[in-house]
Amino acid sequence: MRLLISVLIFTLLAGCAQNPVTGSNDFVMMSESQEIAIGRQNDEQVKKQYKVYGSKALQDYVNYVGQRIAKNSHRPDLQYHFTVLDTPDINAFALPGGYIYITRGILAYLNSEAELAAVLGHEIGHVTARHGVRQQSAAEAANIGITIASIFVPQINTPAAGNLINLGGGALLSGYGREHELEADRLGAQYLARTGYDPQAIITVIGVLKNQELQDIQLAQREGREPRRYHGLFASHPDNDTRLHQAVDEAEKYASSDSHFEGRRDFLAAIEGLVFNDNSEQGIVRYNAFYHGELGIALQFPPSWQVHNLPTALIAIAPQGEVQLQMLLDDSPRGTPDEYARRLTGSGAQISTLNVNGLEAALFDQSNTAGGVVFFKGHAFILQARGKTRAGLAAHRAEIISTVKSFHALTSDERRLVKPLTLHIITARAGDTFAALAQDSPLGQSAEEYLRLINARYPGGEPQPGQLIKLVR
Numbered sequence: 450m451r452l453l454i455s456v457l458i459f460t461l462l463a464g465c466a467q468n469p470v471t472g473s474n475d476f477v478m479m480s481e482s483q484e485i486a487i488g489r490q491n492d493e494q495v496k497k498q499y500k501v502y503g504s505k506a507l508q509d510y511v512n513y514v515g516q517r518i519a520k521n522s523h524r525p526d527l528q529y530h531f532t533v534l535d536t537p538d539i540n541a542f543a544l545p546g547g548y549i550y551i552t553r554g555i556l557a558y559l560n561s562e563a564e565l566a567a568v569l570g571h572e573i574g575h576v577t578a579r580h581g582v583r584q585q586s587a588a589e590a591a592n593i594g595i596t597i598a599s600i601f602v603p604q605i606n607t608p609a610a611g612n613l614i615n616l617g618g619g620a621l622l623s624g625y626g627r628e629h630e631l632e633a634d635r636l637g638a639q640y641l642a643r644t645g646y647d648p649q650a651i652i653t654v655i656g657v658l659k660n661q662e663l664q665d666i667q668l669a670q671r672e673g674r675e676p677r678r679y680h681g682l683f684a685s686h687p688d689n690d691t692r693l694h695q696a697v698d699e700a701e702k703y704a705s706s707d708s709h710f711e712g713r714r715d716f717l718a719a720i721e722g723l724v725f726n727d728n729s730e731q732g733i734v735r736y737n738a739f740y741h742g743e744l745g746i747a748l749q750f751p752p753s754w755q756v757h758n759l760p761t762a763l764i765a766i767a768p769q770g771e772v773q774l775q776m777l778l779d780d781s782p783r784g785t786p787d788e789y790a791r792r793l794t795g796s797g798a799q800i801s802t803l804n805v806n807g808l809e810a811a812l813f814d815q816s817n818t819a820g821g822v823v824f825f826k827g828h829a830f831i832l833q834a835r836g837k838t839r840a841g842l843a844a845h846r847a848e849i850i851s852t853v854k855s856f857h858a859l860t861s862d863e864r865r866l867v868k869p870l871t872l873h874i875i876t877a878r879a880g881d882t883f884a885a886l887a888q889d890s891p892l893g894q895s896a897e898e899y900l901r902l903i904n905a906r907y908p909g910g911e912p913q914p915g916q917l918i919k920l921v922r
């Protein structure tokens with residue numbers, strides 16, 4: 450009995466952990482080591498889901514800025530990990546235990562080290578206030594993509610399954626509730642001030658990202674893709690502006706000196722050459738067409754379907770989720786396309802061979818699965834659709850077949866489309882205008898809008914002579 454009581458007391462103590470920010474006791478059933486363990490586990494998942502951006506110099510720079518802020522936070526002794534993810538998504542997020550991620554997509558829109566510090570400071574705020582632990586949403590958020598993948602990626606039972614690799618790109622994430630977002634801003638502002646940055650950078654970043662978010666709805670429509678937006682921005686900020694300004698103003702009292710470090714030149718030097726928008730390595734989706742430069746392939750999904758270019762899978766979903774069509778790649782297929790299709794579907798399937806734009810292929814059809822196999826340059830591309838119901842699949846059969854039939858080798862025009870664009874820093878000369886700088890840009894008719902957005906000169910304003918500005922090439 451005594452033992453039981455002491456076990457109970459111990460459990461209750463462990464359950465009531467002290468909040469590092471408020472000093473009050475939060476009723477969370479988690480110790481710091483459990484928190485770190487959750488962060489570490491989910492970190493593996495995030496890195497499976499997203500690629501880590503390939504520039505070590507940029508990773509080092511972000512880590513340098515992040516570690517300095519973390520040292521001035523409420524949890525200076527926690528081990529922090531900062532990672533730049535290779536995705537055009539506009540995002541930054543934190544997992545419990547000090548794992549913080551920032552996308553190359555968001556970096557393109559920032560213009561100084563102080564603004565980078567603002568984004569990282571906000572995420573550090575989520576970690577120090579234990580938001581992820583308090584509502585578990587970070588861990589859940591990080592699992593969204595994985596859940597999508599596991600729901601929509603049924604295992605294909607074939608001897609080739611071990612060889613099946615997926616094509617990818619990606620999208621994620623949420624944010625916390627309004628109160629947690631405001632708290633993260635307030636804490637971030639304090640940490641910025643303590644580290645020698647202007648806490649007002651938080652307001653600047655929110656303005657930049659708000660413009661980006663509003664404008665990107667139109668840009669995305671023009672480019673035939675999903676809009677990109679920062680987590681929780683509209684959820685947390687629009688009608689809380691007064692409280693946000695108050696929180697940031699109050700942070701001034703923590704400033705270590707009167708002068709603030711802006712670090713515009715340092716930051717811009719660090720992002721020279723940064724990949725902008727889609728990275729061709731993951732393939733791109735435009736108007737429901739998929740292009741992949743390295744594989745040299747293209748295909749067209751039905752216009753009303755939703756195409757998800759996830760790092761682990763390329764998936765198209767028919768309206769109302771009636772049918773999921775997934776593309777898989779087998780890099781060492783055996784036999785002919787119809788033999789391959791036979792192994793994939795088993796007995797009882799209808800198989801027919803055909804020529805798809807000069808490529809050997811086969812169509813298959815069996816109760817609630819249908820699709821095709823196309824052989825190209827020693828690879829088998831498997832387009833397999835599954836219906837929620839047989840009737841649903843039958844209703845979309847013509848679209849599935851036309852998707853298979855659209856498969857073709859990338860043309861030279863399409864290849865230009867998948868070349869990655871990169872950021873370059875130049876010094877503006879007298880008379881430079883964004884309209885003039887946008888001429889002959891690979892961004893086409895959206896070029897001026899993009900240049901204004903990434904240089905924080907939206908909707909008006911021109912480069913000042915001698916000012917460093919970003920161009921996209």
Ligand SMILES: [Zn+2]
Pocket residue numbers: 571575624625630633680681
């Ligand atoms: Zn946040």
